Each structure stands twice: as structure tokens, then as C-alpha cells.
Amino acid sequence: MDTIGEFISYLQALGPSKFLRVFWFFVIFEFFRYFLLDLVGLILHRVSIWTNRKRWKRAREEFKKENPLVSIIVPGKNEGKHIFKLVKSLSEQTYRNYELIIIDDGSDDNTPIICKSLLKNGLIDQFYRNEERGGKASAANLGLRFTKGKYIIHLDADCSYDNDAVEKIILPFYYDKDIGGVGGNVMVRNYKESLVTTLQAVEYFNSVGIGRIVTSQFGIYRIISGAFGAFRADVMDKIQGWDIGPGLDGDITVKIRKSGYKIHFAPEAVCLTSAPNTFKKLAKQRYRWDKSLIRFRLRKHKDILFPTQGFSIINFISFFENILYNLVLNFMWYFYFIDLIFNFPNLILHVILTNLFLYTSMGYIKLLIFGLFRKRTNAPNYYFIPYIPLMVLYFGYFLRFVRTRAYFMELFFKASYNDPWNPLKTSIHAKEKGL
Amino acid sequence: MKDINTEIIPSKENDHVIEFAGYTFYTIYNTDSLKTDDIVFYDVIIIQAGDPEFTRHIITRIRGHFNPEHYLKPILLLNQSSLKDPYTNLLDGTLYSLEQIKLILPKLQNILLRIKDLTFSSSLSYEALIIQKVLSYMYSRDMEEMEPFVDFNSGIGYNYPILSVNFSRHEEHQVLNIINIMLEEKLMKKEFLDSVYLCTKCTTGYLSYREVCPKCNSSNATSQDIVHHFPCSYVGPIEDFKNQIDDALNCPKCNKTLRHIGVDYDKPSIINDCLSCGHRFQDFNVKAKCMTCKFDNEVEKLNKSSINALSVTKKGQIMSVSGYVTTSKDLQEIIGTVKMDTFRTMLKYEIERLKQTEGNSNLAVLHLKNSGEAYSTMDNELQRTMLKVLIKAIRKYLPTSSVITFYSSSTILIAINDLPLKIARRLTEEIITLMRELMETNFKNMIVTLEHEVKAVTVKLSSDLQIQQLVKDYI
Structure with a gap:
């Protein structure tokens, strides 16, 4: 009781300057960037939709009139068990003029049998198989080589799609001719499966459902998810497809940006994915994802940060924002923690509790306010109410530690080149050439 | 002398x-x-x-x-x-x-x-006739085994000497049907030699297997390797890597020259281009074109049959000497009849009943002498249909208590129960007239030779003996 009493007294005694001194990390970075800026971005997005409604209408009309062929490519290994469901999900699409191309990257299960059967029955249009696994990029590139469509959609086999998803993801190309790639809105399908999937659903709500609307609105949207992304075929020809992964979806987005095209996020083009259902699996996935920030942002595409030929301020901001909030802030959090230990050793418990309170409160406010901006949800917002306090531990601690390890391992050991996700035969060359 | x-x-x-x-x-x-x-x-x-x-x-x-x-x-x-x-x-x-x-x-x-x-008896079934022929021939030549020979001229690719000679090339698949009957009837034993695949339409085995385009079924196609360049992940047909100056392979994405397979590139698969319809695909469909009827078969649907070496069983030897060959398969499942075993049992019970009631029951035999000639003009299905029609017609003349069975494919036995012998004879004669009319209508160029006999069932002799006495002249 004494501790609670002391904590309340501590809160009452906090003046604005002291609050800022102790909770500067929350105020400057988290509150400003992930609440205020997101809110402004969402409002601008809404305003932009309303003011450009005629332009969107024209885009829809032009799209319907042209009715272009869309090539959907689905590369993967041992994905046979998901393919039939995917095919069914696609057969419900409102947009019909598409060809479905499945690429089997050296599966060692019954995937080829399933796919050949689907091909024979006319449920998929093209099926290619590489006996030797070459990695996701090579499989995607093989599919890309044989596409005939004006637009290319890249899908993951284990996802399913809203029945208007294809239509919604292609539409932005008709809204703005400078758009080279469009990212779909990825939501967690299995949010009820376990605690970790529920927490990921909340995370996706913020970072994908809201975060990408905002970055897209500001023109700094930087990653077209591999689970659901659309590209102009001529742009893909120009950038010559995917390069070696892991992290190839972020890499291709940068390549498109560097070629002078815009990247757009389509929040209404919804894709449901199955998120990892244990913390161990999640840690493994994020460890892979997070390494790519160092590899692609700081190494392969570092030229974006320097005023070299073809410098683009918007690309610079996109990179800078990404590096600042993901990399710099991640390490700065440790400095913040050390700052607290050294300067406020007696108040450390109160500070931690207050931080928990602040982050949780912000979580609820975001759920409430940002929820109003979402047209399509995969789960009712109230479902997540009990889980918001846990987000501090999940996002603030668990994922932070995973991220720190990933950055450290990539910075000092180039660990991504040893990732078995990509075959060694290709990673060796990528490492040699700094790709 | x-x-x-x-x-x-x-x-x-x-x-x-x-x-x-x-x-x-x-x-x-x-x-x-x-x-x-x-x-x-x-x-x-x-x-x-x-x-x-x-x-x-x-x-x-x-x-x-x-x-x-x-x-x-x-x-x-x-x-x-x-x-x-x-x-x-x-x-x-x-x-x-x-x-x-x-x-x-x-x-x-x-x-x-x-x-x-050897003894020869006419047999109703065409199959039985052929079986009798095979068994007789083998007996006369003291052959115990019959081995098929690969034969280009055979409709099924294999020739069973005395069997295949009875069929034209187009009908040679019937050889396999007859072998199956002989095996089912345990007249022959088999030893597996090979398998043959036969056309689904005409059942001949002269097939041309071709890899065809899955879209247009044309076999006019070219193939090329798919090349994966490791450093840049470019994957495409080898034509993408070729240039017009030399034989070197250059990556169209990163312009590097491909040096060493397995080190900087590999060929993970192939791609085929149909020159007829332009379709691009990896897996050909395999089709089997029948050189006899020109039908393009899906290989998965071809009729697969075993080719076996055959050897005569003891039962086969006895049958070849006795001349009695029947294929019970032909005679089963004909509505209105019972199996021979059932007929025997029923007759046994009828004798017992007669012992109690002192009533009158009769046993009739109808025999078609030139059945082989008649049946050789019909396929299996037609034979069955004809028998069904015949039995249906006979049934109309008989009281419902009567029981009919096929003793052999050319001999029908009828138990006409609870009627005096005189009436049973009259009924049998009417049936004979009907059968003759039916046969003459259906086989215009054939002289129909029908024989019959009716005897009263006696309680003094066993059912088997009474049947034997009645049919002895017709086997």
C-alpha cells in the first residue's frame, strides 16, 4: 500500500519539466511519432480521399474499362497444403482477368503433385518447378519471367484474400501513374489462436493497418509486404525483379523508389495471414526480418542517405525515418534506461510503472481513436482491450530484445548471409558482392 | 483289312x-x-x-x-x-x-x-467353345503350357498360339477375356510375364506414346534449360542468357558472364515451348495414340492387362477329354434362373415333399444343339441379353413354382412342380416352339436344332441321379 501511495504522490508531484526530463523517450519519440504524427497522417489521409474522390472515381472507371490482365505469382517451398485454399480464395475475386502462376522452389513434399493436379484441372494457369531450391527471389523471378499481365501481384501461399483484394490493390495504379508498387493490408487471421498471435494482431493493427496508411500518406512508405504486393510489370522489368533475400520485399520496394516511382499502401486490399503461434517462432521470424534493416538500409542501399546522383529527398526521409525509429531509437532506449538508473536510482520503480501506465493509456487511446479510421477489421476492437497492457512487455521488451540481437548480429557478423532461409549457394555471392 | x-x-x-x-x-x-x-x-x-x-x-x-x-x-x-x-x-x-x-x-x-x-459337345457360349478348342488342342499335342509370344501383328502385342488365331486383330482383346474365364474357372493356372496397355476405345495394343502440349495436344515442341544465376537471382530460359557474338552465357540482369555450373549458376529445370499453340509449360502430357483407331488416349486411362503364361490344371485336362466346357460366369445373374447347386438342393426338397404329399412334379431338359454357331455371332453382352429375353419368355409359360437353371450354356433344366406329366410335356413343347421362333427370328441363316425331354420326378432316385439320367444325352 505504501508503494502505491508513494507512486500516486510521485505522479502528483511531477511537473511538466520534470515529466519531460524523466519521460523524454516516451514524449519525443513514442508519443510524437507514433501517436501525434500517426493521427495527423490519418486525418490527412481521410481529407485526401475526400478531396480526391473524383480522381479516385475516374481511376475506377479507367481500370474497369481497361480490364488489364493481372499476373498473380506465388513462389514457395512445400506450400502444397495451402495452395488449394489459396486457389479457392482467389476464385472468389471480383476481379476476374488474372492468371495464377505457382512456382515451386524445390519442394520435397507432395507440392508438385498437388500443383500439377490443379494445373491439369485448370485451377491454376501456369506451374513451374525448380528441382533444386534457389531461394524465394529466384522462384519469384522465374514466375515473373513468364508473366503476361500488365500488373504483377506477389502472394504468399499461406494467406487468403478479401474477395475484392485484387481489384483494390490494382486500383491505385490508375489513380497515380507514378505509382510503381502497391502494398496490401496484412491482418492476422489466427489472432485467437494464442496470446502471441493476439499480440501480433494488435501490432499489425498499429504498424500495418495504421502505420502504413500514415507513411504512405507522407510518401515514405517503405515496405511492400511479400504476402500481398502489386507491381507494374514494366517497372519490374526495369528493376529486373527480386534480388537475394532475406528481406527481399523491403529491398524491392527500395529499388522501385530508387527508380523514381512512388509506393502506395492500399488499406482496403486485405490479406489475412497466419502469424507465428509461439514466442519462439515469432522471435525467429523477427530475427530474420530485423537483420534486413542493416543489410539493405545501411549497406546495400546506403547511397540513398548521401547526396549522390539521383538523390531524392523523399527517399532520404523514408530511410532516415526507418533508421531513426527502428535502429537508433532501439539503441537509444538502452541509453534512456541507463540514464534512469544513474540519475533516478530511487525512482526507478515509479518510472517503470509510470511508463507502463503511459504506454498502456496510449495503447487504449490509439485503439479507440485509430479504430475509427479503419474501414475493415479482422476482429472487433473490444477483443483486444484486455491485451493492451501486455503490449508494453511484448513490443517494448520482447521485440526490442529480438531486434537488438538481430541488429548486433548483422552489424558485426553479417548473420543474414548465413540464414538458411536462403540457400547458401546464393548467399555466398550476395555476401561477396555486398548485396 | x-x-x-x-x-x-x-x-x-x-x-x-x-x-x-x-x-x-x-x-x-x-x-x-x-x-x-x-x-x-x-x-x-x-x-x-x-x-x-x-x-x-x-x-x-x-x-x-x-x-x-x-x-x-x-x-x-x-x-x-x-x-x-x-x-x-x-x-x-x-x-x-x-x-x-x-x-x-x-x-x-x-x-x-x-x-x-477327346469328346466334343456343343456349347452355348462362344467363350466356352473357344475354351474347349484350346483345351482340346493342348491335350491332343500333349501340351501342358501355353506361352504367349511377342507379336507385332497381334492386336494386344502378344500372341497365344491356338487362342489368338480365332480372332481378327481388332478383336484380339477377347483373348484376354477368355483367359480370364479359364483362370476363374480354374481350367488354367497363370504365371505373370508382362503387362500390356490397351486402347480405351478399340482395345488394341498398338499405341504410340508421345509427349504432347498440355494445352493443344501437339507434339511439336522444343525444350530448353532454365538457368538460375546465383549472384543476382535472375532465373529464366537459357535463351535469355545467350548472345549473338559468342557461346558465352551472359546474365541479362547483371551482365555478368556465367562461369561455372554449380558455383555461380545452375539449371534447376527445363521449359518447353509448343510450336503449334505457343503455350509454355514444364511438364508434357503423355498421350498414347492408338495406331488402329487413331484415338488419343490419356495414359492414366489405358486398360492395363496382364500377360501370363498358362498351364492346364487337372480340371482343365478332365474337361478337355470329357468335352464338357461351360463358363458358369455366363450363366449367372440371369434373372429368373437359379444356380445349378441351388437347383439340386431345391429338387432334393421337392423329392422330400413328394414323399409326403404324393403329388406330381416333373423335370424337363431343353437343349440347343448348334449353340456354338449361334453364340459365335454375338459378343458376351448380347449373349447375356439374349438369354435374359429367352428366360423371361419361358417364364411366362410356367407356373411360378417352377425352377429354371442352366445345366450348361446349351442345356436348360426346368423343375415343373405340382403339375401332371401330361401338362408338363405340353408346356415344354410350347416353350420349344417359342424358342425355335425366337432363334429363327434372331438367326435368320441358321437351322435351329432344339431337343427336349420331360420326365416325372420320382421319389425312388436321388436328385443328382435324376438330373444325370435326363441330361446324359445332351452333354
Whole structure:
């Protein structure tokens, strides 16, 4: 009781300057960037939709009139068990003029049998198989080589799609001719499966459902998810497809940006994915994802940060924002923690509790306010109410530690080149050439 | 007593005929010299012809005949070594001069003696007729085994000597049906030799397997390797990497020259381009075009059949001598009849009932003498249909308490219960008239020979004995 009493007294005694001194990390970075800026971005997005409604209408009309062929490519290994469901999900699409191309990257299960059967029955249009696994990029590139469509959609086999998803993801190309790639809105399908999937659903709500609307609105949207992304075929020809992964979806987005095209996020083009259902699996996935920030942002595409030929301020901001909030802030959090230990050793418990309170409160406010901006949800917002306090531990601690390890391992050991996700035969060359 | 020649001498009446050791040898030089009906008058046939085609024709005519006096006739081949399987297996010997008859005589005598052991009865089923023929031939030649030969001219790719000769190339799949019946009836044992795949439409086995475009079924296609360049992950057909200056392969994405397979690139698969429709694909469809009927079969749907070496069972040997061959399969499932075993049991109960009631019941037999001739003109299905129609018609004449069974494919037994013998005879005669009309309507060029007999069932004899006594003249 004494501790609670002391904590309340501590809160009452906090003046604005002291609050800022102790909770500067929350105020400057988290509150400003992930609440205020997101809110402004969402409002601008809404305003932009309303003011450009005629332009969107024209885009829809032009799209319907042209009715272009869309090539959907689905590369993967041992994905046979998901393919039939995917095919069914696609057969419900409102947009019909598409060809479905499945690429089997050296599966060692019954995937080829399933796919050949689907091909024979006319449920998929093209099926290619590489006996030797070459990695996701090579499989995607093989599919890309044989596409005939004006637009290319890249899908993951284990996802399913809203029945208007294809239509919604292609539409932005008709809204703005400078758009080279469009990212779909990825939501967690299995949010009820376990605690970790529920927490990921909340995370996706913020970072994908809201975060990408905002970055897209500001023109700094930087990653077209591999689970659901659309590209102009001529742009893909120009950038010559995917390069070696892991992290190839972020890499291709940068390549498109560097070629002078815009990247757009389509929040209404919804894709449901199955998120990892244990913390161990999640840690493994994020460890892979997070390494790519160092590899692609700081190494392969570092030229974006320097005023070299073809410098683009918007690309610079996109990179800078990404590096600042993901990399710099991640390490700065440790400095913040050390700052607290050294300067406020007696108040450390109160500070931690207050931080928990602040982050949780912000979580609820975001759920409430940002929820109003979402047209399509995969789960009712109230479902997540009990889980918001846990987000501090999940996002603030668990994922932070995973991220720190990933950055450290990539910075000092180039660990991504040893990732078995990509075959060694290709990673060796990528490492040699700094790709 | 007739003089037995110890020297080979030409006949005085016919220059085609020679006589030796009491046997007459008829020599065939060309088709004109062979009147099919005539060969029954001679003991042995000698084919002396330069043309293998003609020889094959003669052999087929004799061995393909349905009269045992023709198809069992010993045949020798004179002065012709170019004849190959399977026809040589239908011969009983090859001579280089007529003098060699002396050497082969014991074998011929043995064949002719064994033929005398055989009994022949007409059989309703065409299949039964062929089976009887096979068994008789094998018995007469003291053959226990029949091995098929690979034969280009065979409709199924394999020739079973005395069996295949009965069918034209287009109908040769029936050989396999007959073998199956023989195996089911345990007349033969089998030993697996090979499998054949037959056209789904015409059931012949002369198929051309082709890799075809899955879209347009054309086999006009080209193939090329898919190349994966490791450093930049470019993957595409090898044509993307070729240039017009030299043989080097250059990556179209990063312009690097491909150096070492397995190190900086590999070829993970191939791609095919259809030159007819332009379709691009990895896996060809495999189709089997029937060279007989031109039907393009899906290979998965081809009829697969086993080719087996056959050997005669004890049952088969007994049946070949007794001449009674029936295929119970043909006679089962004909509505309005019961199986022979059931008929026997029912007759047994009827005898017991008669012992108690002193009533009158009768046993009738109907026999079609030239059934083989009738059935040879019909396929299995038609035979079955005809039997069904026949039984349905017979049933209309009989009280419902009557029981009908097929004793053999040419013999029908009827238990006409609870009626005086006089009425049973009248009913049977009416049935015979009906059957004759039916047969004459359906087989216009055939003389129908129907026989029948009716006997009252007696309580003094067993059911089996009464059946035996009734049918003994018809088997």
C-alpha cells in the first residue's frame, strides 16, 4: 500500500519539466511519432480521399474499362497444403482477368503433385518447378519471367484474400501513374489462436493497418509486404525483379523508389495471414526480418542517405525515418534506461510503472481513436482491450530484445548471409558482392 | 483289312495326296488347292508353299476353324524355314523333304491317337467353345503350357498360339477375356510375364506414346534449360542468357558472364515451348495414340492387362477329354434362373415333399444343339441379353413354382412342380416352339436344332441321379 501511495504522490508531484526530463523517450519519440504524427497522417489521409474522390472515381472507371490482365505469382517451398485454399480464395475475386502462376522452389513434399493436379484441372494457369531450391527471389523471378499481365501481384501461399483484394490493390495504379508498387493490408487471421498471435494482431493493427496508411500518406512508405504486393510489370522489368533475400520485399520496394516511382499502401486490399503461434517462432521470424534493416538500409542501399546522383529527398526521409525509429531509437532506449538508473536510482520503480501506465493509456487511446479510421477489421476492437497492457512487455521488451540481437548480429557478423532461409549457394555471392 | 503302306507313295486318284503307314497326307500348294471342307478326309496336312504369307493364311484358316476335325488336324510345313513365330507354334512339324515324314510319324500318330480320346459337345457360349478348342488342342499335342509370344501383328502385342488365331486383330482383346474365364474357372493356372496397355476405345495394343502440349495436344515442341544465376537471382530460359557474338552465357540482369555450373549458376529445370499453340509449360502430357483407331488416349486411362503364361490344371485336362466346357460366369445373374447347386438342393426338397404329399412334379431338359454357331455371332453382352429375353419368355409359360437353371450354356433344366406329366410335356413343347421362333427370328441363316425331354420326378432316385439320367444325352 505504501508503494502505491508513494507512486500516486510521485505522479502528483511531477511537473511538466520534470515529466519531460524523466519521460523524454516516451514524449519525443513514442508519443510524437507514433501517436501525434500517426493521427495527423490519418486525418490527412481521410481529407485526401475526400478531396480526391473524383480522381479516385475516374481511376475506377479507367481500370474497369481497361480490364488489364493481372499476373498473380506465388513462389514457395512445400506450400502444397495451402495452395488449394489459396486457389479457392482467389476464385472468389471480383476481379476476374488474372492468371495464377505457382512456382515451386524445390519442394520435397507432395507440392508438385498437388500443383500439377490443379494445373491439369485448370485451377491454376501456369506451374513451374525448380528441382533444386534457389531461394524465394529466384522462384519469384522465374514466375515473373513468364508473366503476361500488365500488373504483377506477389502472394504468399499461406494467406487468403478479401474477395475484392485484387481489384483494390490494382486500383491505385490508375489513380497515380507514378505509382510503381502497391502494398496490401496484412491482418492476422489466427489472432485467437494464442496470446502471441493476439499480440501480433494488435501490432499489425498499429504498424500495418495504421502505420502504413500514415507513411504512405507522407510518401515514405517503405515496405511492400511479400504476402500481398502489386507491381507494374514494366517497372519490374526495369528493376529486373527480386534480388537475394532475406528481406527481399523491403529491398524491392527500395529499388522501385530508387527508380523514381512512388509506393502506395492500399488499406482496403486485405490479406489475412497466419502469424507465428509461439514466442519462439515469432522471435525467429523477427530475427530474420530485423537483420534486413542493416543489410539493405545501411549497406546495400546506403547511397540513398548521401547526396549522390539521383538523390531524392523523399527517399532520404523514408530511410532516415526507418533508421531513426527502428535502429537508433532501439539503441537509444538502452541509453534512456541507463540514464534512469544513474540519475533516478530511487525512482526507478515509479518510472517503470509510470511508463507502463503511459504506454498502456496510449495503447487504449490509439485503439479507440485509430479504430475509427479503419474501414475493415479482422476482429472487433473490444477483443483486444484486455491485451493492451501486455503490449508494453511484448513490443517494448520482447521485440526490442529480438531486434537488438538481430541488429548486433548483422552489424558485426553479417548473420543474414548465413540464414538458411536462403540457400547458401546464393548467399555466398550476395555476401561477396555486398548485396 | 486295309493295306498299310511302308513307303511314301503318291495317291493314284489325287496328286495332292500321299499315303504312308496307313495315313493320308494332303499337300497344299496354293489357296485354290484347299477346300476347307475337304481336309476332314485326310489325316495330316502338309503345306508346301514358297510364300510365307500364304502359309500363314492356310494355317489361320485351319486352326481358326470351329470344327475340331479342322482345327485339330496335324499340319506339317515343307521346305520353308522363313516362317517365324507365332505361326510355327501352330504347326506339328517342319520337313525339309517328304522322306522326313518317317521321322515325324510317331509324333503324328500320338496326336491322332490323343484326338480320339477327346469328346466334343456343343456349347452355348462362344467363350466356352473357344475354351474347349484350346483345351482340346493342348491335350491332343500333349501340351501342358501355353506361352504367349511377342507379336507385332497381334492386336494386344502378344500372341497365344491356338487362342489368338480365332480372332481378327481388332478383336484380339477377347483373348484376354477368355483367359480370364479359364483362370476363374480354374481350367488354367497363370504365371505373370508382362503387362500390356490397351486402347480405351478399340482395345488394341498398338499405341504410340508421345509427349504432347498440355494445352493443344501437339507434339511439336522444343525444350530448353532454365538457368538460375546465383549472384543476382535472375532465373529464366537459357535463351535469355545467350548472345549473338559468342557461346558465352551472359546474365541479362547483371551482365555478368556465367562461369561455372554449380558455383555461380545452375539449371534447376527445363521449359518447353509448343510450336503449334505457343503455350509454355514444364511438364508434357503423355498421350498414347492408338495406331488402329487413331484415338488419343490419356495414359492414366489405358486398360492395363496382364500377360501370363498358362498351364492346364487337372480340371482343365478332365474337361478337355470329357468335352464338357461351360463358363458358369455366363450363366449367372440371369434373372429368373437359379444356380445349378441351388437347383439340386431345391429338387432334393421337392423329392422330400413328394414323399409326403404324393403329388406330381416333373423335370424337363431343353437343349440347343448348334449353340456354338449361334453364340459365335454375338459378343458376351448380347449373349447375356439374349438369354435374359429367352428366360423371361419361358417364364411366362410356367407356373411360378417352377425352377429354371442352366445345366450348361446349351442345356436348360426346368423343375415343373405340382403339375401332371401330361401338362408338363405340353408346356415344354410350347416353350420349344417359342424358342425355335425366337432363334429363327434372331438367326435368320441358321437351322435351329432344339431337343427336349420331360420326365416325372420320382421319389425312388436321388436328385443328382435324376438330373444325370435326363441330361446324359445332351452333354
